[in-house]
Amino acid sequence: MRILFASSEVGLGHITRDLYLAKRMTWARITWLTSGLALRYLEAKGVEIHPASYLREDLGRYVEALFVNGVLKPSYSGLVKLVDAGRRNAETILSSVNLSEYDVVLADESWDFVASDGIGCKSVFITDFVRFKPQASLLQYLALPFVNRELAKALRKFDLKIYVGLDPRLKTDDFEFYGQIFTHDYEVEVGGWDGAVINLGGTSAGNVLLEKAVPVLKRLGVDYKILGPEPHFVVDPLSYLASSKLVLTLGGYSTLLEVARFKRRAVITPLGRDFEQRDNARMFEGRSGYRVIPLDRVDEEVLLKYVKEVLDETPEPPVFTDGSEAIASKVRLLAED
Numbered sequence: 180m181r182i183l184f185a186s187s188e189v190g191l192g193h194i195t196r197d198l199y200l201a202k203r204m205t206w207a208r209i210t211w212l213t214s215g216l217a218l219r220y221l222e223a224k225g226v227e228i229h230p231a232s233y234l235r236e237d238l239g240r241y242v243e244a245l246f247v248n249g250v251l252k253p254s255y256s257g258l259v260k261l262v263d264a265g266r267r268n269a270e271t272i273l274s275s276v277n278l279s280e281y282d283v284v285l286a287d288e289s290w291d292f293v294a295s296d297g298i299g300c301k302s303v304f305i306t307d308f309v310r311f312k313p314q315a316s317l318l319q320y321l322a323l324p325f326v327n328r329e330l331a332k333a334l335r336k337f338d339l340k341i342y343v344g345l346d347p348r349l350k351t352d353d354f355e356f357y358g359q360i361f362t363h364d365y366e367v368e369v370g371g372w373d374g375a376v377i378n379l380g381g382t383s384a385g386n387v388l389l390e391k392a393v394p395v396l397k398r399l400g401v402d403y404k405i406l407g408p409e410p411h412f413v414v415d416p417l418s419y420l421a422s423s424k425l426v427l428t429l430g431g432y433s434t435l436l437e438v439a440r441f442k443r444r445a446v447i448t449p450l451g452r453d454f455e456q457r458d459n460a461r462m463f464e465g466r467s468g469y470r471v472i473p474l475d476r477v478d479e480e481v482l483l484k485y486v487k488e489v490l491d492e493t494p495e496p497p498v499f500t501d502g503s504e505a506i507a508s509k510v511r512l513l514a515e516d
Contacts, residue, residue, distance in 0.1 A: 180514050182207040183229065183281040185289035188215035189239045190381030191416075192433035193287045195362035196343075198224065202364045203507040207514070212276070212289070215239045216381050216408055223414040224364070231275040236264045238290065239382050246384035249474040250451030251314065269294040282514040286337070293333045301513050304337040305360075305506070307344040307432050309351050312454035339513055341506055345432065345462050345499065355509070358502025361440060362433045367421040369441050372402075376419050378428040379407030384450055385429045388474060392427045395483045401425070425490060427482075429474065430456030435463065439496035444468040444489040446482065451475035468494030 184201060187193040194217035201209050211221050212229045215237035221228055241261040245253040268291045278284065278299040286292045287305045310327045313319035331353075334340055342354035350356045377392045379385045389405065396403045404419045405411040413419070420426060420434070421441045428434045430449030438445045447463055449456035451473050463469040470485040 180207045180283075180511075181281045182209045182510070182514070183212060183276070183278070183284045184209050185212040185284060185286045185292060186217060187288040187290070188213045188217040188235075188237055189242050189288075190431060191216060191220060192362070192381065192431050193217065194220050195417075195433055196360040196436075197287050198364040199361050200503045200506060203503045204510065206511060207282075210281075212272075212291075216412065219412070220414065229276060231271060234271050234275055235268045235291070238264055238268070243382045243384050246450065249385060249387040251453050265290045265294050283510060285510060292337075293330070295336075298336060301516075302337045303339045303341065303510055303513065304334055305341050305343055306354075307342070308455050308458070309342060309344075309349065309354055312458075314452040314454055314457075339509060341509070343502065343506075345435065345459050345497075349458065356502075357505035357509075358500030359436055360503050360506065361501055362437055363417045365415070365417070367418050369421050370424075372419075372422040372424070374402035374404060374423055375425040375427060376423045377403055377405045378416075378420070378426060378431075378434050379405065379411065380429045380431050380434075381408060383408055385474065388427065388429065388448055388477075391477050391479060391482055394479055395486055396427075398483065399486065425486065427486075430460040432459055435459050436499055439463075439499055442468075442494045442496055444492065444494050445470075446485045446489060447471045448474040448477050462497045466495050466497070468492045469496070 184197055186197045194213060210227045210229050212232055214232055214235040218232050241264050245251055245257050272291045281300055284298055284300055284302040292298055311323050313323050340354045342350040342356045343360050347356050375396055377389060379388055406416045406419060420437055423443060426438055426443050426445040428445055428447055430447055447460045449460040460471045464471050468489050470489055
């Protein structure tokens with residue numbers, strides 16, 4: 180049974196959770212389609228990669244350009260460039276991928292297939308959000324209802340739509356929900372390192388966290404490891420996160436899922452005006468061992484205060500459900516139907 184697994188290249192969260200899901204799909208031969216840093220991560224894993232991955236544009240670069248000092252400030256021209264790149268990627272798929280070779284296309288927020296007119300085989304869409312939310316400007320409040328209607332129409336082409344977000348209350352009726360998808364395809368040891376992780380995410384949008392976090396950890400005499408895009412890219416980030424005593428992070432889905440899974444203390448600084456990261460971070464608000472503050476409101480003294488507080492607390496994270504086995508079973512049933 181052949182699966183084309185199309186994974187979003189925006190950050191590393193999608194590809195790491197997709198590898199975790201793929202580990203539960205031993206019955207399938209999986210070919211991967213992505214680009215950017217996610218592609219580099221796959222190359223290190225030695226998996227089967229579709230050649231079209233090397234022809235696609237990296238949408239992560241266009242998303243990065245929408246952020247200024249850790250705050251989402253999309254310009255009209257920046258959004259147009261992002262949309263145009265997505266359309267060009269969709270055209271690349273049409274011309275370079277023979278979809279009839281596959282039993283199922285499994286798309287994790289792969290906008291190539293969202294933007295396409297049709298897929299031509301059975302298909303599944305996985306996402307951790309179901310609609311865009313306005314955060315600041317009047318333009319967003321006016322435009323996003325239209326954008327969300329068009330998104331809903333575009334998703335109708337998929338045979339199965341699965342929501343894997345941290346907050347099941349955000350699911351809509353046209354999505355199925357079985358739990359979340361944890362990350363990476365390898366086992367790690369928990370604890371054992373008296374250091375901290377500074378996690379910048381998979382794009383440059385969160386680099387401002389570095390200049391705020393490093394002075395604090397140096398003042399406290401805490402050893403640290405930086406995770407993120409080059410020059411901080413590593414192929415085993417989960418090992419550092421799971422063994423640390425503290426995580427300073429943005430509000431990315433996969434990092435927060437693993438912070439909860441391994442009960443790591445954390446100061447969570449979601450990117451400014453990023454509704455996905457804000458929704459993720461809310462799940463940790465008011466919990467022992469965690470502090471949440473938007474990245475654009477963080478300064479050295481506030482961060483120092485929060486780090487001292489969480490280090491003196493026992494982490495009590497939200498409980499998430501590993502839905503990967505159920506999702507893998509649903510994909511298999513669709514393929515065999």
